[in-house]
Amino acid sequence: MTEFLVAILLGIVEGVTEFLPVSSTGHLILASELMGYDAAQWAVFNIAIQPGAILAIVVLYWRTFLAVFKGLLKWEPASVAFVRNLLIAFFPAVVLGLAFGDQIDALLENAVVVAWALIVGGVAILVVERFARTENVLGISGVSTGQSIKIGLVQCLAMIPGVSRSGATIMGAMALGVDRRTAADFSFFLALPTLTGATVLQLYKHRDAITADGLELIAVGFVVSFIVALAVVKAFLAIVTRHGFAPFAWYRIVAGAAALLWLGMR
Structure with a gap:
Protein backbone atom coordinates (compact mmCIF):
# COMPACT_ATOMS: atom_id res chain seq x y z
CA MET A 1 0.00 0.00 0.00
CA THR A 2 1.42 3.37 -1.02
CA GLU A 3 1.85 6.19 1.49
CA PHE A 4 -0.57 8.29 -0.55
CA LEU A 5 -3.31 5.69 -0.11
CA VAL A 6 -2.48 5.36 3.60
CA ALA A 7 -2.87 9.14 3.94
CA ILE A 8 -6.32 8.96 2.32
CA LEU A 9 -7.45 6.10 4.54
CA LEU A 10 -6.19 7.79 7.70
CA GLY A 11 -7.90 11.01 6.60
CA ILE A 12 -11.17 9.07 6.33
CA VAL A 13 -10.65 7.59 9.79
CA GLU A 14 -9.94 11.05 11.23
CA GLY A 15 -12.99 12.60 9.59
CA VAL A 16 -15.28 9.82 10.78
CA THR A 17 -14.04 9.59 14.37
CA GLU A 18 -12.89 13.09 15.42
CA PHE A 19 -16.25 14.25 16.76
CA LEU A 20 -17.66 10.85 17.68
CA PRO A 21 -17.01 9.66 21.27
CA VAL A 22 -14.81 6.82 19.99
CA SER A 23 -11.32 8.41 19.94
CA SER A 24 -9.93 9.56 16.61
CA THR A 25 -6.32 9.30 17.81
CA GLY A 26 -6.91 5.77 19.06
CA HIS A 27 -8.44 4.70 15.76
CA LEU A 28 -5.63 6.29 13.78
CA ILE A 29 -3.06 4.39 15.86
CA LEU A 30 -4.91 1.09 15.41
CA ALA A 31 -5.42 1.80 11.69
CA SER A 32 -1.68 2.35 11.26
CA GLU A 33 -1.01 -0.95 13.02
CA LEU A 34 -3.59 -2.81 10.94
CA MET A 35 -2.04 -1.51 7.72
CA GLY A 36 1.37 -2.70 8.85
CA TYR A 37 2.88 0.72 9.49
CA ASP A 38 4.64 1.80 12.65
CA ALA A 39 2.20 4.04 14.55
CA ALA A 40 5.10 6.21 15.71
CA GLN A 41 5.97 6.95 12.07
CA TRP A 42 2.49 8.41 11.49
CA ALA A 43 2.03 10.06 14.90
CA VAL A 44 2.75 13.61 13.69
CA PHE A 45 0.66 13.07 10.55
CA ASN A 46 -2.29 11.89 12.65
CA ILE A 47 -2.22 15.07 14.72
CA ALA A 48 -1.46 17.41 11.80
CA ILE A 49 -4.58 16.40 9.84
CA GLN A 50 -6.95 17.16 12.74
CA PRO A 51 -7.49 20.79 11.64
CA GLY A 52 -9.21 19.38 8.55
CA ALA A 53 -11.98 18.05 10.76
CA ILE A 54 -11.94 21.30 12.75
CA LEU A 55 -12.53 23.28 9.56
CA ALA A 56 -15.70 21.25 9.05
CA ILE A 57 -17.06 22.66 12.33
CA VAL A 58 -16.22 26.19 11.21
CA VAL A 59 -18.13 25.63 7.95
CA LEU A 60 -21.13 23.94 9.57
CA TYR A 61 -21.45 26.50 12.37
CA TRP A 62 -20.38 29.63 10.52
CA ARG A 63 -23.56 31.46 11.50
CA THR A 64 -22.83 30.85 15.18
CA PHE A 65 -19.26 32.10 14.80
CA LEU A 66 -20.47 35.19 12.98
CA ALA A 67 -23.09 35.91 15.63
CA VAL A 68 -20.54 35.52 18.43
CA PHE A 69 -18.06 37.78 16.62
CA LYS A 70 -20.68 40.49 16.16
CA GLY A 71 -21.72 40.09 19.77
CA LEU A 72 -18.15 40.51 20.98
CA LEU A 73 -17.86 43.78 19.07
CA LYS A 74 -20.86 45.02 21.06
CA TRP A 75 -19.63 43.23 24.24
CA GLU A 76 -22.90 41.36 24.56
CA PRO A 77 -23.00 39.15 27.69
CA ALA A 78 -23.96 35.97 25.83
CA SER A 79 -21.07 36.26 23.34
CA VAL A 80 -18.58 37.13 26.08
CA ALA A 81 -19.74 34.14 28.13
CA PHE A 82 -19.47 31.88 25.06
CA VAL A 83 -15.82 32.76 24.47
CA ARG A 84 -14.97 32.88 28.18
CA ASN A 85 -16.28 29.37 28.79
CA LEU A 86 -14.33 27.89 25.90
CA LEU A 87 -11.09 29.61 26.92
CA ILE A 88 -11.51 28.46 30.53
CA ALA A 89 -12.10 24.88 29.40
CA PHE A 90 -9.11 25.06 27.03
CA PHE A 91 -6.63 26.24 29.67
CA PRO A 92 -6.06 22.91 31.56
CA ALA A 93 -5.07 21.19 28.29
CA VAL A 94 -2.48 23.90 27.64
CA VAL A 95 -0.89 23.45 31.05
CA LEU A 96 -0.81 19.65 31.03
CA GLY A 97 0.13 19.44 27.35
CA LEU A 98 3.21 21.59 27.88
CA ALA A 99 4.12 19.89 31.15
CA PHE A 100 3.77 16.27 30.01
CA GLY A 101 4.27 16.49 26.24
CA ASP A 102 7.00 13.82 26.08
CA GLN A 103 5.00 11.33 28.14
CA ILE A 104 1.96 11.93 25.94
CA ASP A 105 4.02 11.36 22.80
CA ALA A 106 5.20 8.01 24.20
CA LEU A 107 1.60 6.86 24.71
CA LEU A 108 0.86 7.56 21.04
CA GLU A 109 2.99 4.54 20.18
CA ASN A 110 1.07 2.06 22.36
CA ALA A 111 -1.85 0.28 20.67
CA VAL A 112 -2.59 -1.80 23.79
CA VAL A 113 -3.28 1.37 25.78
CA VAL A 114 -5.71 2.41 23.03
CA ALA A 115 -7.60 -0.89 23.20
CA TRP A 116 -8.04 -0.78 26.98
CA ALA A 117 -9.02 2.90 26.88
CA LEU A 118 -11.72 2.12 24.31
CA ILE A 119 -13.24 -0.50 26.59
CA VAL A 120 -13.07 1.56 29.79
CA GLY A 121 -14.40 4.62 27.98
CA GLY A 122 -17.33 2.64 26.61
CA VAL A 123 -18.29 1.48 30.09
CA ALA A 124 -17.99 5.07 31.35
CA ILE A 125 -20.37 6.33 28.65
CA LEU A 126 -22.97 3.71 29.60
CA VAL A 127 -22.71 4.73 33.27
CA VAL A 128 -23.08 8.45 32.53
CA GLU A 129 -25.99 7.83 30.15
CA ARG A 130 -27.73 5.78 32.84
CA PHE A 131 -27.21 8.00 35.87
CA ALA A 132 -26.58 11.59 34.67
CA ARG A 133 -29.30 14.10 35.52
CA THR A 134 -29.18 16.94 33.02
CA GLU A 135 -31.12 20.14 32.49
CA ASN A 136 -31.31 22.67 29.67
CA VAL A 137 -28.63 25.32 30.20
CA LEU A 138 -29.57 27.43 27.16
CA GLY A 139 -26.44 26.90 25.10
CA ILE A 140 -22.72 27.26 25.69
CA SER A 141 -23.08 30.75 27.15
CA GLY A 142 -25.37 29.25 29.81
CA VAL A 143 -22.67 26.88 31.10
CA SER A 144 -21.25 28.14 34.39
CA THR A 145 -17.61 29.03 34.97
CA GLY A 146 -17.26 26.12 37.39
CA GLN A 147 -18.70 23.68 34.89
CA SER A 148 -16.37 25.00 32.18
CA ILE A 149 -13.30 24.47 34.36
CA LYS A 150 -14.36 20.90 35.19
CA ILE A 151 -15.12 20.10 31.54
CA GLY A 152 -11.64 21.34 30.67
CA LEU A 153 -10.09 19.10 33.32
CA VAL A 154 -12.03 16.08 32.07
CA GLN A 155 -10.89 16.85 28.52
CA CYS A 156 -7.30 16.27 29.67
CA LEU A 157 -8.10 12.56 30.06
CA ALA A 158 -8.11 12.45 26.27
CA MET A 159 -4.34 12.89 26.32
CA ILE A 160 -4.42 9.13 26.85
CA PRO A 161 -4.95 7.74 23.32
CA GLY A 162 -8.21 5.85 23.08
CA VAL A 163 -10.04 7.92 25.69
CA ARG A 180 -26.99 16.42 25.74
CA ARG A 181 -27.15 18.86 22.80
CA THR A 182 -25.29 21.67 24.61
CA ALA A 183 -22.67 19.16 25.77
CA ALA A 184 -22.11 18.08 22.16
CA ASP A 185 -21.91 21.68 20.92
CA PHE A 186 -19.47 22.57 23.72
CA SER A 187 -17.28 19.65 22.67
CA PHE A 188 -17.38 20.69 19.00
CA PHE A 189 -16.39 24.30 19.69
CA LEU A 190 -13.79 23.38 22.31
CA ALA A 191 -12.09 21.28 19.63
CA LEU A 192 -11.07 24.43 17.77
CA PRO A 193 -8.51 25.85 20.24
CA THR A 194 -7.57 22.42 21.65
CA LEU A 195 -6.78 20.59 18.42
CA THR A 196 -5.33 23.65 16.71
CA GLY A 197 -2.98 24.17 19.65
CA ALA A 198 -1.97 20.50 19.69
CA THR A 199 -1.29 20.55 15.95
CA VAL A 200 0.84 23.69 16.07
CA LEU A 201 2.83 22.31 19.01
CA GLN A 202 3.48 18.95 17.33
CA LEU A 203 4.47 20.49 14.00
CA TYR A 204 6.87 22.84 15.78
CA LYS A 205 8.41 20.07 17.89
CA HIS A 206 8.93 17.82 14.86
CA ARG A 207 9.60 20.53 12.26
CA ASP A 208 13.02 19.11 11.41
CA ALA A 209 11.55 15.70 10.57
CA ILE A 210 8.84 16.99 8.22
CA THR A 211 9.79 16.77 4.55
CA ALA A 212 8.13 18.17 1.45
CA ASP A 213 6.62 14.75 0.80
CA GLY A 214 5.39 14.70 4.39
CA LEU A 215 3.63 18.03 3.90
CA GLU A 216 1.95 16.69 0.75
CA LEU A 217 0.64 13.68 2.67
CA ILE A 218 -0.60 15.96 5.46
CA ALA A 219 -2.40 18.11 2.87
CA VAL A 220 -4.12 15.02 1.44
CA GLY A 221 -5.19 13.81 4.89
CA PHE A 222 -6.37 17.33 5.80
CA VAL A 223 -8.68 17.61 2.78
CA VAL A 224 -10.08 14.10 3.15
CA SER A 225 -10.76 14.53 6.88
CA PHE A 226 -12.54 17.85 6.19
CA ILE A 227 -14.88 16.38 3.57
CA VAL A 228 -15.72 13.31 5.63
CA ALA A 229 -16.26 15.27 8.88
CA LEU A 230 -18.79 17.54 7.15
CA ALA A 231 -21.09 14.57 6.64
CA VAL A 232 -20.35 12.78 9.91
CA VAL A 233 -21.17 15.64 12.30
CA LYS A 234 -24.73 15.99 11.01
CA ALA A 235 -25.26 12.23 11.12
CA PHE A 236 -23.82 12.10 14.64
CA LEU A 237 -26.27 14.69 15.98
CA ALA A 238 -29.17 12.81 14.37
CA ILE A 239 -28.10 9.52 16.01
CA VAL A 240 -27.56 11.11 19.41
CA THR A 241 -30.94 12.84 19.31
CA ARG A 242 -32.71 9.56 18.58
CA HIS A 243 -30.61 6.93 20.37
CA GLY A 244 -28.29 8.74 22.78
CA PHE A 245 -24.64 7.73 23.15
CA ALA A 246 -25.14 4.05 24.01
CA PRO A 247 -24.47 2.82 20.42
CA PHE A 248 -21.03 4.45 20.53
CA ALA A 249 -20.34 2.97 23.96
CA TRP A 250 -21.05 -0.57 22.78
CA TYR A 251 -19.00 0.01 19.65
CA ARG A 252 -16.04 1.10 21.82
CA ILE A 253 -16.29 -2.00 23.98
CA VAL A 254 -16.48 -4.37 21.01
CA ALA A 255 -13.72 -2.56 19.08
CA GLY A 256 -11.43 -2.46 22.11
CA ALA A 257 -11.93 -6.16 22.85
CA ALA A 258 -11.34 -7.08 19.20
CA ALA A 259 -8.17 -4.96 19.14
CA LEU A 260 -6.85 -6.65 22.29
CA LEU A 261 -7.54 -10.08 20.78
CA TRP A 262 -5.84 -9.14 17.51
CA LEU A 263 -2.82 -7.58 19.22
CA GLY A 264 -2.45 -10.65 21.41
CA MET A 265 -2.51 -13.01 18.43
CA ARG A 266 0.09 -11.16 16.34
Missing part, protein backbone atom coordinates in the same frame (compact mmCIF):
# COMPACT_ATOMS: atom_id res chain seq x y z
CA SER A 164 -11.67 10.28 23.13
CA ARG A 165 -11.60 14.04 23.53
CA SER A 166 -15.19 14.44 22.38
CA GLY A 167 -16.36 11.55 24.55
CA ALA A 168 -14.63 12.93 27.65
CA THR A 169 -15.97 16.45 27.20
CA ILE A 170 -19.52 15.40 26.31
CA MET A 171 -19.83 12.86 29.10
CA GLY A 172 -18.08 15.19 31.54
CA ALA A 173 -20.52 17.97 30.70
CA MET A 174 -23.53 15.67 31.05
CA ALA A 175 -22.26 14.38 34.39
CA LEU A 176 -22.15 18.03 35.50
CA GLY A 177 -25.79 18.52 34.51
CA VAL A 178 -25.43 20.00 31.02
CA ASP A 179 -28.04 18.81 28.52
Whole structure:
Protein backbone atom coordinates (compact mmCIF):
# COMPACT_ATOMS: atom_id res chain seq x y z
CA MET A 1 0.00 0.00 0.00
CA THR A 2 1.42 3.37 -1.02
CA GLU A 3 1.85 6.19 1.49
CA PHE A 4 -0.57 8.29 -0.55
CA LEU A 5 -3.31 5.69 -0.11
CA VAL A 6 -2.48 5.36 3.60
CA ALA A 7 -2.87 9.14 3.94
CA ILE A 8 -6.32 8.96 2.32
CA LEU A 9 -7.45 6.10 4.54
CA LEU A 10 -6.19 7.79 7.70
CA GLY A 11 -7.90 11.01 6.60
CA ILE A 12 -11.17 9.07 6.33
CA VAL A 13 -10.65 7.59 9.79
CA GLU A 14 -9.94 11.05 11.23
CA GLY A 15 -12.99 12.60 9.59
CA VAL A 16 -15.28 9.82 10.78
CA THR A 17 -14.04 9.59 14.37
CA GLU A 18 -12.89 13.09 15.42
CA PHE A 19 -16.25 14.25 16.76
CA LEU A 20 -17.66 10.85 17.68
CA PRO A 21 -17.01 9.66 21.27
CA VAL A 22 -14.81 6.82 19.99
CA SER A 23 -11.32 8.41 19.94
CA SER A 24 -9.93 9.56 16.61
CA THR A 25 -6.32 9.30 17.81
CA GLY A 26 -6.91 5.77 19.06
CA HIS A 27 -8.44 4.70 15.76
CA LEU A 28 -5.63 6.29 13.78
CA ILE A 29 -3.06 4.39 15.86
CA LEU A 30 -4.91 1.09 15.41
CA ALA A 31 -5.42 1.80 11.69
CA SER A 32 -1.68 2.35 11.26
CA GLU A 33 -1.01 -0.95 13.02
CA LEU A 34 -3.59 -2.81 10.94
CA MET A 35 -2.04 -1.51 7.72
CA GLY A 36 1.37 -2.70 8.85
CA TYR A 37 2.88 0.72 9.49
CA ASP A 38 4.64 1.80 12.65
CA ALA A 39 2.20 4.04 14.55
CA ALA A 40 5.10 6.21 15.71
CA GLN A 41 5.97 6.95 12.07
CA TRP A 42 2.49 8.41 11.49
CA ALA A 43 2.03 10.06 14.90
CA VAL A 44 2.75 13.61 13.69
CA PHE A 45 0.66 13.07 10.55
CA ASN A 46 -2.29 11.89 12.65
CA ILE A 47 -2.22 15.07 14.72
CA ALA A 48 -1.46 17.41 11.80
CA ILE A 49 -4.58 16.40 9.84
CA GLN A 50 -6.95 17.16 12.74
CA PRO A 51 -7.49 20.79 11.64
CA GLY A 52 -9.21 19.38 8.55
CA ALA A 53 -11.98 18.05 10.76
CA ILE A 54 -11.94 21.30 12.75
CA LEU A 55 -12.53 23.28 9.56
CA ALA A 56 -15.70 21.25 9.05
CA ILE A 57 -17.06 22.66 12.33
CA VAL A 58 -16.22 26.19 11.21
CA VAL A 59 -18.13 25.63 7.95
CA LEU A 60 -21.13 23.94 9.57
CA TYR A 61 -21.45 26.50 12.37
CA TRP A 62 -20.38 29.63 10.52
CA ARG A 63 -23.56 31.46 11.50
CA THR A 64 -22.83 30.85 15.18
CA PHE A 65 -19.26 32.10 14.80
CA LEU A 66 -20.47 35.19 12.98
CA ALA A 67 -23.09 35.91 15.63
CA VAL A 68 -20.54 35.52 18.43
CA PHE A 69 -18.06 37.78 16.62
CA LYS A 70 -20.68 40.49 16.16
CA GLY A 71 -21.72 40.09 19.77
CA LEU A 72 -18.15 40.51 20.98
CA LEU A 73 -17.86 43.78 19.07
CA LYS A 74 -20.86 45.02 21.06
CA TRP A 75 -19.63 43.23 24.24
CA GLU A 76 -22.90 41.36 24.56
CA PRO A 77 -23.00 39.15 27.69
CA ALA A 78 -23.96 35.97 25.83
CA SER A 79 -21.07 36.26 23.34
CA VAL A 80 -18.58 37.13 26.08
CA ALA A 81 -19.74 34.14 28.13
CA PHE A 82 -19.47 31.88 25.06
CA VAL A 83 -15.82 32.76 24.47
CA ARG A 84 -14.97 32.88 28.18
CA ASN A 85 -16.28 29.37 28.79
CA LEU A 86 -14.33 27.89 25.90
CA LEU A 87 -11.09 29.61 26.92
CA ILE A 88 -11.51 28.46 30.53
CA ALA A 89 -12.10 24.88 29.40
CA PHE A 90 -9.11 25.06 27.03
CA PHE A 91 -6.63 26.24 29.67
CA PRO A 92 -6.06 22.91 31.56
CA ALA A 93 -5.07 21.19 28.29
CA VAL A 94 -2.48 23.90 27.64
CA VAL A 95 -0.89 23.45 31.05
CA LEU A 96 -0.81 19.65 31.03
CA GLY A 97 0.13 19.44 27.35
CA LEU A 98 3.21 21.59 27.88
CA ALA A 99 4.12 19.89 31.15
CA PHE A 100 3.77 16.27 30.01
CA GLY A 101 4.27 16.49 26.24
CA ASP A 102 7.00 13.82 26.08
CA GLN A 103 5.00 11.33 28.14
CA ILE A 104 1.96 11.93 25.94
CA ASP A 105 4.02 11.36 22.80
CA ALA A 106 5.20 8.01 24.20
CA LEU A 107 1.60 6.86 24.71
CA LEU A 108 0.86 7.56 21.04
CA GLU A 109 2.99 4.54 20.18
CA ASN A 110 1.07 2.06 22.36
CA ALA A 111 -1.85 0.28 20.67
CA VAL A 112 -2.59 -1.80 23.79
CA VAL A 113 -3.28 1.37 25.78
CA VAL A 114 -5.71 2.41 23.03
CA ALA A 115 -7.60 -0.89 23.20
CA TRP A 116 -8.04 -0.78 26.98
CA ALA A 117 -9.02 2.90 26.88
CA LEU A 118 -11.72 2.12 24.31
CA ILE A 119 -13.24 -0.50 26.59
CA VAL A 120 -13.07 1.56 29.79
CA GLY A 121 -14.40 4.62 27.98
CA GLY A 122 -17.33 2.64 26.61
CA VAL A 123 -18.29 1.48 30.09
CA ALA A 124 -17.99 5.07 31.35
CA ILE A 125 -20.37 6.33 28.65
CA LEU A 126 -22.97 3.71 29.60
CA VAL A 127 -22.71 4.73 33.27
CA VAL A 128 -23.08 8.45 32.53
CA GLU A 129 -25.99 7.83 30.15
CA ARG A 130 -27.73 5.78 32.84
CA PHE A 131 -27.21 8.00 35.87
CA ALA A 132 -26.58 11.59 34.67
CA ARG A 133 -29.30 14.10 35.52
CA THR A 134 -29.18 16.94 33.02
CA GLU A 135 -31.12 20.14 32.49
CA ASN A 136 -31.31 22.67 29.67
CA VAL A 137 -28.63 25.32 30.20
CA LEU A 138 -29.57 27.43 27.16
CA GLY A 139 -26.44 26.90 25.10
CA ILE A 140 -22.72 27.26 25.69
CA SER A 141 -23.08 30.75 27.15
CA GLY A 142 -25.37 29.25 29.81
CA VAL A 143 -22.67 26.88 31.10
CA SER A 144 -21.25 28.14 34.39
CA THR A 145 -17.61 29.03 34.97
CA GLY A 146 -17.26 26.12 37.39
CA GLN A 147 -18.70 23.68 34.89
CA SER A 148 -16.37 25.00 32.18
CA ILE A 149 -13.30 24.47 34.36
CA LYS A 150 -14.36 20.90 35.19
CA ILE A 151 -15.12 20.10 31.54
CA GLY A 152 -11.64 21.34 30.67
CA LEU A 153 -10.09 19.10 33.32
CA VAL A 154 -12.03 16.08 32.07
CA GLN A 155 -10.89 16.85 28.52
CA CYS A 156 -7.30 16.27 29.67
CA LEU A 157 -8.10 12.56 30.06
CA ALA A 158 -8.11 12.45 26.27
CA MET A 159 -4.34 12.89 26.32
CA ILE A 160 -4.42 9.13 26.85
CA PRO A 161 -4.95 7.74 23.32
CA GLY A 162 -8.21 5.85 23.08
CA VAL A 163 -10.04 7.92 25.69
CA SER A 164 -11.67 10.28 23.13
CA ARG A 165 -11.60 14.04 23.53
CA SER A 166 -15.19 14.44 22.38
CA GLY A 167 -16.36 11.55 24.55
CA ALA A 168 -14.63 12.93 27.65
CA THR A 169 -15.97 16.45 27.20
CA ILE A 170 -19.52 15.40 26.31
CA MET A 171 -19.83 12.86 29.10
CA GLY A 172 -18.08 15.19 31.54
CA ALA A 173 -20.52 17.97 30.70
CA MET A 174 -23.53 15.67 31.05
CA ALA A 175 -22.26 14.38 34.39
CA LEU A 176 -22.15 18.03 35.50
CA GLY A 177 -25.79 18.52 34.51
CA VAL A 178 -25.43 20.00 31.02
CA ASP A 179 -28.04 18.81 28.52
CA ARG A 180 -26.99 16.42 25.74
CA ARG A 181 -27.15 18.86 22.80
CA THR A 182 -25.29 21.67 24.61
CA ALA A 183 -22.67 19.16 25.77
CA ALA A 184 -22.11 18.08 22.16
CA ASP A 185 -21.91 21.68 20.92
CA PHE A 186 -19.47 22.57 23.72
CA SER A 187 -17.28 19.65 22.67
CA PHE A 188 -17.38 20.69 19.00
CA PHE A 189 -16.39 24.30 19.69
CA LEU A 190 -13.79 23.38 22.31
CA ALA A 191 -12.09 21.28 19.63
CA LEU A 192 -11.07 24.43 17.77
CA PRO A 193 -8.51 25.85 20.24
CA THR A 194 -7.57 22.42 21.65
CA LEU A 195 -6.78 20.59 18.42
CA THR A 196 -5.33 23.65 16.71
CA GLY A 197 -2.98 24.17 19.65
CA ALA A 198 -1.97 20.50 19.69
CA THR A 199 -1.29 20.55 15.95
CA VAL A 200 0.84 23.69 16.07
CA LEU A 201 2.83 22.31 19.01
CA GLN A 202 3.48 18.95 17.33
CA LEU A 203 4.47 20.49 14.00
CA TYR A 204 6.87 22.84 15.78
CA LYS A 205 8.41 20.07 17.89
CA HIS A 206 8.93 17.82 14.86
CA ARG A 207 9.60 20.53 12.26
CA ASP A 208 13.02 19.11 11.41
CA ALA A 209 11.55 15.70 10.57
CA ILE A 210 8.84 16.99 8.22
CA THR A 211 9.79 16.77 4.55
CA ALA A 212 8.13 18.17 1.45
CA ASP A 213 6.62 14.75 0.80
CA GLY A 214 5.39 14.70 4.39
CA LEU A 215 3.63 18.03 3.90
CA GLU A 216 1.95 16.69 0.75
CA LEU A 217 0.64 13.68 2.67
CA ILE A 218 -0.60 15.96 5.46
CA ALA A 219 -2.40 18.11 2.87
CA VAL A 220 -4.12 15.02 1.44
CA GLY A 221 -5.19 13.81 4.89
CA PHE A 222 -6.37 17.33 5.80
CA VAL A 223 -8.68 17.61 2.78
CA VAL A 224 -10.08 14.10 3.15
CA SER A 225 -10.76 14.53 6.88
CA PHE A 226 -12.54 17.85 6.19
CA ILE A 227 -14.88 16.38 3.57
CA VAL A 228 -15.72 13.31 5.63
CA ALA A 229 -16.26 15.27 8.88
CA LEU A 230 -18.79 17.54 7.15
CA ALA A 231 -21.09 14.57 6.64
CA VAL A 232 -20.35 12.78 9.91
CA VAL A 233 -21.17 15.64 12.30
CA LYS A 234 -24.73 15.99 11.01
CA ALA A 235 -25.26 12.23 11.12
CA PHE A 236 -23.82 12.10 14.64
CA LEU A 237 -26.27 14.69 15.98
CA ALA A 238 -29.17 12.81 14.37
CA ILE A 239 -28.10 9.52 16.01
CA VAL A 240 -27.56 11.11 19.41
CA THR A 241 -30.94 12.84 19.31
CA ARG A 242 -32.71 9.56 18.58
CA HIS A 243 -30.61 6.93 20.37
CA GLY A 244 -28.29 8.74 22.78
CA PHE A 245 -24.64 7.73 23.15
CA ALA A 246 -25.14 4.05 24.01
CA PRO A 247 -24.47 2.82 20.42
CA PHE A 248 -21.03 4.45 20.53
CA ALA A 249 -20.34 2.97 23.96
CA TRP A 250 -21.05 -0.57 22.78
CA TYR A 251 -19.00 0.01 19.65
CA ARG A 252 -16.04 1.10 21.82
CA ILE A 253 -16.29 -2.00 23.98
CA VAL A 254 -16.48 -4.37 21.01
CA ALA A 255 -13.72 -2.56 19.08
CA GLY A 256 -11.43 -2.46 22.11
CA ALA A 257 -11.93 -6.16 22.85
CA ALA A 258 -11.34 -7.08 19.20
CA ALA A 259 -8.17 -4.96 19.14
CA LEU A 260 -6.85 -6.65 22.29
CA LEU A 261 -7.54 -10.08 20.78
CA TRP A 262 -5.84 -9.14 17.51
CA LEU A 263 -2.82 -7.58 19.22
CA GLY A 264 -2.45 -10.65 21.41
CA MET A 265 -2.51 -13.01 18.43
CA ARG A 266 0.09 -11.16 16.34
